[in-house]
Amino acid sequence: MTSPSSLKSAGPAAAPAAAGPPDRRAPRPPGLRARRRRENLAGYLFMSPWLCGFLLLTAGPMAVSLYLAFTDFNLFDSPKWIGLDNFSEMFGDARWRKSVEVTLLYVVLGTPLKLAAALGVALLLAQKRRGQAFYRAAFYAPSLVGASVSVAIVWKAIFSDDGPVDRAQRGLFGVDVGGWIGDPDWVLYSLVVLTVWQFGAPMVIFLAGLKQVPQELYEAAEVDGAGPWRRFWNITLPILSPVMFFNVLLETIHSFQIFASAYIVGGGAGGNACGPADGSLVYTCYLYVQGFENSRMGLASAMAWMLLLAVGLVTAVLFWSQRRWVHYEGGVGSR
Amino acid sequence: MATSRDVGRRSLLKAAGGSLAALGVAGTAAACGGSGSGSGGTVTIRYAWWGAEDRAKRINKSIALFEKKHPKIKVKTDFQPYLDFWKKFNTQASGGNAPDVFQNAIGFLRKYDARNVLLDLTAQAKAGELRTEGFRAGLEKFGEVDGKLLGVPVGSNSMALVIDKKVHDKAGISPELGWTWDDYYKSLRRIRDTQKTAGNGGMHGIMYLYDPYLRQQGKAFFTEKGLGFTESDLVEWWEEGLAGVKSGLFADPKKVNQIKPKSPTADGLAAGEFTWDNFAVRYTAEGDSAYDLAPIPTSDGKKTGQYLGSLMLSGYKRTQHPKEVATFIDFMVHDPEVARIMGYDRGVPATTAQYEAYEPDKDKDPVLKKVNTSIAAYEDSLVEAKVLGPITPHPEGADVVEAAFLRINEEMALGKRSVKDAVKQFFTESKTALGG
């Protein structure tokens, strides 16, 4: 696919380092064992920052939380082993089941819409046009603000009774909801709109991915008479697919873990930390309420590991599906 | 012999070393900000509280004064909004690293005592580091739980009815101490019919209102261990609330949600609401109308069932410096100059010395002058009328019950639960929270 000449210009910075003894041009093929050992060593060395971080900072706390999942722990007294009680309480809890429903709805609606918006706009912005830098920054701007109190105030204004959304809804569809934020049946949709609005992160990742597509491939295809749709299907999508996979996976995981917007925008002061009448009681928000507001960290840990199992399953399915649609250039191994 | 392997390994190590070096630099640069007990006999204590920038400025000034008078004690402050404060406090206390002194409220005394977080200040009081006399209205008793002194009140507050004065004047209503719930509902209907607005922002989810209401009947929201009322009591209370929402006496809960964190009365959605009297300044600052404090309605024309609530200062059980903690609390509670700096920010000052030192009608800020004068008048009237009863420290888990009360009432008001179902849910959740 790539001309060998491109290698030479691969990196000017590499030039001095490349000046080794000339007789090394054709090294003796090392023994298989030695080679494997060298690969292992290199792998662990390169991986060492993450491995240290994992062992020092992540593995311990994760193991602790797994242990806590089987205990009664109120943050202060030492945890008391209660076996599977947390899990049976969880499954019997109507609010927990509600939180599962709410989260699934959020994931199923929010993730595809956000990714579609991100990909659409990324394709739009990948074209060289005047003012494209401005548009890129403007479209990314909403993602800069996160889920702050300021965003909560704006969202309440936009989705309140007689706000722009309410007026449009009445004018266009003749439906009078009376504002989304205060309504237990509508508040979740305002959060879906919020996450779609903040499509900047996957958009930037798509854009970066699109930049990896060698321009000459398009030129060659255009010369061959391929239309824009075929070029997209045959060139863009395959090369973009690892990035696409990344976005799908990460957005799905993040959607399952949505917390800040439900807590800050949907919720508010007082007892309804997760939206009016639990309208935006997403899973992590309920987990937070149990862990920190009700001081039931054992139960919260059980909930967390339950979520890990569920999302892990989804992740595994996505990884498994990869071989059907993700195209790796330099892929080694099966993934 | 330089093989490619060696080159690779060396540059790799260099890269790894670089990242570790960068880490080290970051670590040492940050460590410079560390704290702890200083040298030369000075002691540093940490003081954490909830609040916003205005309170911060006042507290900083008070601390500057304290450090001048007690040059051997340094106070480092840390503050967040209410919910973040407790998140941080719980994490710190769980790790055994809570601040030496912290703001507290009467509802949390038992909860944190049960978890061995609170310092018993009795020994310090006996040693004379902390004066327990000179408090108003029996407030010195508020911090005592099971014979231990777990908190010292800095100010008092009480439930009140904040009303939109303009709307009430136009409707020809002037609430008086001793008015009954019948009178109150009559006024709500009048406001709805003549002023075309809800008379109240919604009151049936407020634990601190239902409590005085129950006390008027000789009951209470909490006993020492559990709930002090029955399911049928609550059915009656919530049915009344639901009917009021449907008939427009109370503001539409959906709209109340939409304007949070602003209050329905300040926004004009309702002509009044029940809240703590020391929150009154918010209404004047956030709303366009004129606001006033009105008394809690009664059942028998006399008893309001009210008590004083209180913001407190507590010490951390594992503090290294209990003596300095006591000295600091004593200063914050008794020093007249502190009262002039703090005003009514922490409620009406708890000690007579501080109560007399700050005269609200001489406050330089016109809004505070007006609001604080009316708060003082309101609390004076309560003391004079002798309606105030004693408050009992809430049982462990009370904060969870309070939140459930608010939430489940809202679910009912929004039509997501029937009254019966709501009451059942509340009792189930309360049982879990209060420990069986």
Add this chain to the structure above:
Amino acid sequence: MSALAAAVRRRKTGGSLVWHFAALAVLAVVLYPAVWLIGGSFKPSDDVIGSLDLFPGDPITDNYTGLKEGIADVSIATFFGNSLYLAIGSVIGVLISSSLTAYAFARVRFAGRNIFFTLMIGTLLLPYHVLLIPQYVLFQKLGWINTYTPLLIGKYLAIDAFFVFLMVQFIRALPKELDEAARIDGCGHARIYLSIVLPLCRPALITSAIFTFINAWNDFLGPLLYLNEPQQYTVSLGLKMFVDQEGVANYGGMIAMSLVALLPVLAFFLIFQRFLIDGMATSGLKG
């Protein structure tokens, strides 16, 4: 040939109109809330909530001028300085540690790779709330409370699997012939990493830099738990000082501050997105 060029050009102008129309339409929807925020920052505080007007009837600048006095006796510059220190420190850490790790996963065949990769993805799945207290206790035992170390160390140890995985995906999309050829030339992994993969991964590096900067800038929970003195606070903590349930809320000031707080992030984005776009052109793949 020239006829073809003219046709292409004609098509391009037509396309350009459609393009700008589409971009403007998206822009209008996307920026409405931002415009509302800007309008809100010129409203008096008691008009910010519950008001439906996009712009203030009588604009005031007090919300901005008030910031000059600082928040709660801490100057705005202190908050910004602290945030900037953390954000830049984080970017450096993430770029180094994540790219090294990602290279291992994407290009080195070593024993246990699949297990470690699965573990790394696994760390993405656990909601962070249940890790807060064990992590706090850990950092406390290490004596790092009230320093920036707990906020930075994870970045230098590639603790955020998001970035590692992002770079893995980008590296795997690079043509394999490149490093095979380099290997035949006698390059070891370090050389391939430094002179081939890193330059070609520039879009991914820039993307990671932008996200890391923003995450660190907006991070609230970490600074909340680990910093105990207002002088060390970051912008995200400062933003929370305007409103509390017990005091008079300063919504106007908060919105003004949140807009000012956007400027460094926006600047960072604007500077680096240029590299993002030029990434491929200069990396030499086009030859």
